[in-house]
Amino acid sequence: MQYKKYKIGAMARLLGMSTEGLRYYEESGIITPKKQEDSKYRYYDVWDIHILVRARAYRRLGFSLQDVYAIINSQEDIDISQLLTEREKEIQAKIVYNINLLRRSRQIRAMYQDAQSMINQYRLEDCPGVYRINTQNKSNLISDPAVRLCAREWIEMVPFVFSSGLFPREEIEKGGEHYNLGFGIEEEYASYLKVAENEYVKYHPARLCVYTVLPSSSDVALTTARLSGALEYMQRHNLKLIDNAFSMLINFHKQADTYRNLHRVWLPVEY
Template sequence: MNDKYKIGTISKLLGIPIQTLHYYEKCGFVTPLKDQNSNYRYYDVWDVNYLLDSKQLRSFDFSNAEIEQIINNDCVVEIQRKFDKQEKKLLDLIYHYQAVLDTLNAEKKRLSTFHQQIGKFTEKNNPQLYFNRYRLNNSYRISEDRNEIPQIDNWLSHMPFVTATFKITQESLNKKEPQAIDYWWGFSISTKKAKELNIPLQGAEYISSQKCIYTVFSAHSQNTFVPSLYKQVFQPLWAAGHEISDTPIGRLIVRAHEQNQYTRYFEIWVPVLY
């Protein structure tokens, strides 16, 4: 006759909280003997084997429903099928988090080097992007009837691969006055990553790569973006005799608190005639 053990003993043996053992019973992982008078639960070595199997399957990140099926119903072929499916799921997760890690490393590199580009103007091609706009200046009412607010959740779900991006309307630069400048805010993603993620591109604008002048500028509190952009980027370019030939595009690098003030840093690519 097999020895019987109270739930507290099994909890101590396996390091599983009593509440979790009750939950495992509810999930169907184990069916301990229940005393009808005291309502105490008693486990034997057979029950412990089921609990050990469930912990092993949990370590492979199987769901509770899958664990219950494997323990109580599945044949070897079906277990193999579930393992194959779980292998693909884990490989997809590894691929995703490797891509997240690569993006994080790229952001770290950008954070460590952007100060070198402040006030410096260099020739550089802008990245090839898809741009999804959602705000004109300070208004989200960008539809023709001015009542509908854009939906951006289908892009936000793809962070960190989509990044905050702005675009200056070229026609608003004709007067060369800061108060005339109009700008769009939105999100952008590389064309390669958009294809990998199968991101919805309806309403998104394709931005081709072209030769630009690249620089980094800073702004501080609200309503300092355009004056800072005008003073630090456009004025120096015009003063040097450059003619802006297409729509400038840029991205937020970081928001931070420096020298007791809120500071935002942006990178921008400005197409000019050569």
Template structure:
């Protein structure tokens, strides 16, 4: 039995344009009606369309489908499917990693309102950090510039943060900005962790979230946090770390939310 292009389109649920594209790349070669020159398809052609749809739904391109249908034997077809299986498994694993990372950041976003103006005792994240800027501005050396650019490509696994450290005179604090990655994520990213990156171990900390108007956090923004530490007779043990959680632009207002971790000795 012969089918016209309209019949095949209705039968297998694809457009006439799609059918013509299958012909164009060589997946199928319809016959022509001698009386009018119209394309005609037989039951074998319909079977090829169905098989092509299976391959398409597995993620193969039209050129790959052409090769699978017209150029490969059974053993070669199994090899191709084995390769595609690995590609799909890798893609699924990457999607799971992205999902887990999204959940982590959703949790961090959800803590913003709870911690703004409030304090809690919690552990800081264990992370690898790469210093890229200080009070005097961005560190202008090729390694810093290249590494920072590489890390940004792997966002959201890499993100920005920083720390305050006492200057030599013990009266002022230097604000050092870094790019960082949670230690639990370092083995799943494409980028190699710079040999200049330093690990920041998880510590027992007083935590809070600070909101600023479109700028990076300053030591002066932590006055209420220092007051809390003083009232509770706690002592600061090391560098004050922070991570930039969220930046929101709405109605011309730019709000930056930063989570601060002050290591303490309890």
């Protein structure tokens, strides 16, 4: 049976594709347009349309081009149901990831909006439970290979991971300058990300804290001494510092040659 032939431009318009997209499938061996002997043109027919629709369906389901080629050009029946079962597991994992990603995006937006009214202001609130790892003593990276390996693994988990400072209680109380920098993950994502406390990862539980938002820059770092305003707030409200403070970096940008940051800070207290 003779089928009507279509040039590449007409075929592309019919399918809503670019000519480059058609060539992409052709070069992958998924479609094989006929070449007319007396011209340089390639011609497609209705079978190519149906092959492309099926190929694009498989691609939308997440199959690689190699998989699509194997399915369409197989000389034997392939168990599509088994292939789809495997793909469904991957799709489900992506759904779970995207649900968590959406929740995290909403949290970051809410944090940023709240932070604008809390710069150098103080209030009592429960901090989130947080897992932390220290990667720096002040500006010096910790050289322990295990710490660096853990840090690399955590960086792969952004945006659930945030930059975080740790301010030792004794340094705060004596007005010292020592602090640590590293990364944190909120407790609600720990199970999903398979994060647990170990030799390097420390857990900071949710509890009553003095909360504030403090700016810093490459010229004026967020050091332990910068928490003096929180200590004054504690004195006025008869509160006692009971543990190390920690921070969460929520904004970072470069202005001219200066880096400017915004930090949420929690100091654990009791009456």
